[in-house]
Amino acid sequence: MSQSTSRRSFLRDLGLTTAALPFMMNLPSLGFANTAVRKKRLIVMFSPNGVVPWNFWPDEEGDSFTLKESLAPLEPFKDKMLVMHGVCDKVRGDGDSHMRGMGCLLTGIELFPGNIQGGSHTPAGWSTGISLDQGLKTFLQSNPKTRTRFGSLEFGIMVPDRADTWTRMSYSGPNKPVAPIDDPYQMFNKLYGQLKDQESLKSVLDEVQADLQKLRSIVSAEDRHLLDEQATFVREMEQELKSSATSKIVHAVPELDAGIKEENDNIPQISRMQIDLLVNSLAADFTRIATLQYTNSVGQAKMRWLGIDEGHHSLSHHDNDNEDSQEKLTRINKWFAGELAYLAQRLSDTPELGGTGSMLDNTAILWGNELGQGNSHTLDNIPFVMLGNGLDFNMGRSLKFPKVPHNRLLLSIAHGFGNEVDTFGNPDFCGDGPLTGLS
């Protein structure tokens, strides 16, 4: 079996997208493929190390419920959210809980045996199946009416620079992990690099032309034709650039703060930069599928901006009766909820171009985690929260499921996009079909 590296091709995409295209001029036409059909979008947000259950899950079931401390920042979106208790990652096999929790979260299927040793259990490799986001990307890209420039975008925030089972949740197929881009400047280049290249190019072509004119008088009469021909081609290029005016890009190109280094203490800034880029790329219809991955499974962010000096994963191992730690973990998850709220707010503030309502009304955000709770490493009760009306589910409820496999949730989302597959991931967990009672 053979596997091509994805890290490399990703870097190549960044630097060389221009070379892959016939020319740089067709950027605008790649956005807004069409506006006739309602756009549906999915964003999967990931945060690690489980939650503090008693500060996370609402006590009530149904449309009347109170948000606990961890979810408090989502109060403004309460009527657009589903809190889904009782959804469990039942996939077993090789790898420890952190590995399976990450590698199976969106794939719903076992990991390959491999050489990566976790804290316990057997060593494992990559997932044996495609992830939901990538499956939906394939589904949307196969239809000209839903095809977009990128198909999917994978955003990260401080993901360690190593490819392993703990750092990857997206898979384009068995053994094909997809690397998130956690540098906002790299992501900006991927999204707008060609546009910026055009602008830079436009700014110098006049001078190139002037230089050609100057030199034509210096070279011999017999050689002049060569420079004259070149001048014609440069002129044609200038005209092409002018006619592909950037005005066709309806939304503004975001301005990023310069020089934000990729380091722990900048996580809050990087998070907002990435969310802004994400919202922009959805608004431009560059993609309808996105992932937003905070650190990694077993992530060790030190949230000093919350007054917490310990690493997130280390804290998550502390006992239930360690009140200080549980309070800190609650605060950490509340911070993630706050970022989710910011994302939802940005979408809610952006009108749906060519459609009705806001972008949030046409987007489903799924927030998940590799564990239910950090200190027990349980894969039961994965803290799944859904936000936004993109899939026309009946929102504004706290749901309690009887320990259902999370494959059924993945199936529900696929069906929400009209991708009515019978199974997703391991078929053994799909027997009962999509979750009932969502719509």
Place this chain on the structure above:
Amino acid sequence: MSSRLDSSLRFYAPLIPLINQGWQLTSNAKCLVCLRVLGISVAGVFLATNAFADVDGISAGQRIYEQHCAACHGTRGEGVPKKQPEPLVGDRSLLDLTKVIVETMPEETPDHIVGDEAKAAAKYIYETFYSPVAQARNKPPRVELTRLTVRQYQNTVTDLIGSFTGTSRWDERRGLTAEYFNSRNFRGNERKIQRVDATIAFDFEERSPDKDIGSEEFSIRWQGSVIAPDTGEYEFIVQTDNGARLWVNDRDSKLIDAWVRSGNDTEYRASIKLLGGRSYPIRLEFFKFKEKTASIRLLWKPPRRQEEVIPERHLTPQGARQSLVVNTAFPPDDKSDGYERGTTVGKAWNDATTLAAIEVANKAISQLRDLSGVKQDDDKRDAKLREFCGKFVERAFRRPLSDTERELYVDRHFNETGDGTIAVKRVALLTLKSPRFLFREVANVNDSYDVAARLSFTLWDSLPDDQLWQVAARGELTKSEQVERQAERMVRDPRAKAKLRQFLHQWLKLDEFEELTKDEEQFPDFTPELISDLRASIDLSLEEVIWSEQTDFRQLLLSDGLYANDRIGKFYQLEGADGSSLKRVAVNPVERAGVLSHPLMMTGFAYHTTSSPIHRGVFIARNILGRTLKPPKDAVTPIPAESHPDLTTRERIRLQTEPTACALCHEMINPLGFSLEHYDAVGRFRREEKGQPIDASGFYERLSGEKAAFVGVRELAEFLADNSEAHAAFSERLFQYSVKQPVQAYGLGKRDELRQLFVQHEFNINKLLIEIAKTSALVPSKTID
């Protein structure tokens, strides 16, 4: 039939009906075919007078020509549309030309111009416009303005960026440094072995690499650089039961990341573009942890080659700098003069230069700190970046900037954008799109900087290096000795070696051997792997000369060594060839001589099942002896071997080319090719064909009219190595390939002058290159009107 031969022979197709008629050609048909060969055709009016005296200062020859030839050939041999459009030019001797007129002209009544009339007409034609000397006099070749060729562009960009990071050299050491650790994560205090490994192909099975290393977990790191022989896409392949990661020409991002072993994946591939004749940093890391077995292999698939474990000769423990290699694809250069020239521009080329400028500008920005040495938070960042940009523009333009130019190309962008990074990007784009970068010596100053650039492009296809720049800055490139001193230094640089290798590839047409597959039933063991080995084998023969002190042209033709491994040895029955790596073995000097009878050459110049004396003869006539052979106007299909099962190849070719029409050229081509009849379609030596002993006798009629006879490859090679036409042809080809201008543009006598120098220097190619560099670097200024 191989596709290459197939296409070149399509010219002959219209003759098929004639062949089927059993060669009962009318004299008309003969003429139609042959005349094209010479560019001579029928005149409508017949000869009426026999006067030979000059009349009114007009020679008899001119009178005969104007009366009988000009109607079809034009008054000055320029050709006449719809009659004989091709100009009447060539390189036949006067004697030969006379013979052609006697035998074939005028087309419909070839008997009408014979004897003294033919002589007079031939003399007039020859002296007035036909001969190479007359051609040069009538249309003096000039040094044309050219743009960078694709090869020059690629090298120039790599060396421009490299001038800020340093370049890489390598010595004779080969293999990669290896460190073996008794831990899975390269812990320094667990390093048990440090050594050089020749190749990376280890199967440890269930064992450990060493007694001091446990078998449950260990790790190994290999480092050094990889030397790329040719320019193109290289696919690297890592095969392992365990975890591994590979970096090639990029310290920051892995080409292959297989650290996670997962499921049944044991092979990982990724491609990267590399320029030939340069070394690139490479690092491979490997670890085993708890898996039952351990194995690791590092392979590659270079351009035009088969997959193989990277041979020791392409690895060196010496480190190398990272190089910027342009990935943007360029349209191929115009090669109609027999060598790439940058004498045309076009939309595709302009687009490619734009995309490449963007690619390079973006890559430069991403490495800006390494290139400029300026930190993001440096107080004097703006000033330092301006200085960096100034150097970048100067090096790219191959000359210093005036104050006005500095303002235009550098300062203006910093002032306008107010952002150092954006300014650098604009400067880079403007520079790389500027005619001063893209065209050669376009500012037409003709000072030492222009001389420096001519030298570096001639010898390296690239920019002047620091040393050359400094000499130019002191104005010390105005005298022949000064230029010579630099050229002597420069021919030893790996870039000069790479360029020479590329030249030899073109000279031997190795670039054109694409698909070399042969009849599988007849040659079942002639596999793609064997072909790949043969390519490497001939390259090693070339490299042996290229890197030698004497760089002796004659050795290319006369060598009695052949590089072979067990596969080549077995197929060609060579003694002493064993093992998988190629080494030089001595061959029977009667059976093989230099590159001429190298199996790859003989395979390339052959059909699917049989040899092709015509292709071999044309190659020798054109490429080695430098003769002009126009392609036949009417296409001919070769007689299939099956239609004459009793004839040897030699007999069949003779039958096919018997008609006068063909014979005019084939008289020269066939005997050259016949001398290589000892080699079958896959280049094996044979003593007989179809039960008859091989007749490898051949001959060549020199331009002087003198005939030389030879039998077999050794005599042929000795004749060629000692032949002044071959010396002149080689010098001229090397000049044109190096300089990208016709040699006559530097003086009508230059071709012969170079030949004489080549002889004086005892056929030392490096010394010839130095002469070429001197000739082309110091030239008078062009006049401008």
